[in-house]
Amino acid sequence: MNDPQEVGRRLDAVDYLVDDGLAMAVFLALRLGKPLLLEGEPGVGKTAAAKALAQALDTPLIRLQCYEGLTAGEALYExxxxxxxxxxxxxxxxxxxxxxxxxxxAEFLQERPILKAVRYAGPTPPVLLIDEIDRADDEFEALLFEFLGEAAVTVPELGTFTAVRPPVVVLTSNRSRDLHDALRRRCLYHWIEFPAAARAAEIVRRAVPGASAPLIASATEFIGRVRALDLDKAPGLAETIDWVSALSALGATELAPADALHTLGTIAKTPDDRLVVAGAVHEEIA
CATH class of the missing domain: 1.20.5 (Single alpha-helices involved in coiled-coils or other helix-helix interfaces)
Structure with missing residues (x-):
């Protein structure tokens, strides 16, 4: 991709809308060959960005889902x-x-996502998604330093494998804990904001093409107001898409209180949040 504008167009073509900041971050990551660390609230499209980038580049997506206790054997090789x-x-x-x-x-070596990305032999480097790195342990971050800095993985018994064409690496974090400075230094960084109402509506329209325009507009505006309330977990774009999908499945073409209350489970994920959002429905939806 030759410039940030082309990044935006290519991602737009696979129905992922980006603002200028994210388009620039992706462009620089591709041009400089650096890992890209994406942070933001849950549900703003961090994981979807990596998936869309793989589509736009017409290359495989290799995903490593992080969790507490993740080991080298599960992430690199065993x-x-x-x-x-x-x-x-x-x-x-x-x-x-x-x-x-x-x-x-090598006959007995099993590739896990990171080594698989390093040894990938296709014509175009794959996109490696290291998803929710903040869920893994501090010790696991240290295992990534060689790979993030050199696109290499060392297997003591066999030596070091270095990527001929380094993979496109995207890490995501919900900031459930602070990441090590050494990891951040190896990456470019971008914070994904929850989009403004108009762009949120366009994203939802593409994700739920069968939903009516009035329903999408009113639902995204309501979500924007709800996010300003004191909630345990503010709904993100993923929840907004689920909500509009549920409302559309009920045959709703406009946002009505009864339908909104019946589908609260798509946007309110705790009992306290359900009470707060239900109150907002009664107050704001005619």
């Missing part, structure tokens, strides 16, 4: 112990003995 055990038994049947040099070879 050894196929069942095949190693089978090889040992076959060797014993032949009265042979296998050493480490026989067992820890």
């Amino acid at each position: 050894w196929n112990y069942q095949r190693q055990l089978l090889a040992i038994r076959l060797a014993e049947a032949r009265h042979e003995r296998l050493g480490d040099d026989d067992l820890f070879t």
Whole structure:
């Protein structure tokens, strides 16, 4: 992609709308070959950005979903112990003995998402999504430093694998904890804001093409007002899309109190939030 405007057009073509800031961040990440760290509230489209980028580049998306306790074996690589055990038994049947040099070879190496991205041999580098990195442990972040800085993974028994064409790396974080400064230094950074009402409506329209324009407009405006309330979890774009999808499935063409109350579970995710949002429905929706 030759400039930020082309980034915007290519992502628009796969129904992902970006503002100038995100278009510039993606362009620079592609041009400089740097990982891109996207932060923002849940539901603003961080994960969707990586998926859309893979579509726009016509390249595979490789996803690593992070969680507490994630290990190198699940993220980088591990050894196929069942095949190693089978090889040992076959060797014993032949009265042979296998050493480490026989067992820890490429034949028995299992690629996990990061090593798979490094060794990808297709014509276009894949997009590697490291999703919700803030859910992983501090120790796991340290495992990423070599990869993020050098597009390489070291397997002690085999050496270092370095990507011929480094993957396009997108990390996302909901800021549930602070990330290590060393990780941030290796990445470009962009904060994704919840979009203004007009752009939010256009995003919802593309995601729910069967919904009526009045329903989309009134629903997105209501969500914008609800987000200013004291909620445990403010609804994001993902919840807005779910809400409009649910209302449309009920046959609603305009936002009515009864339909809004019946579908509160799509936008209010705790009992307290349900009470607050229900109050807003009674006050604001005629």
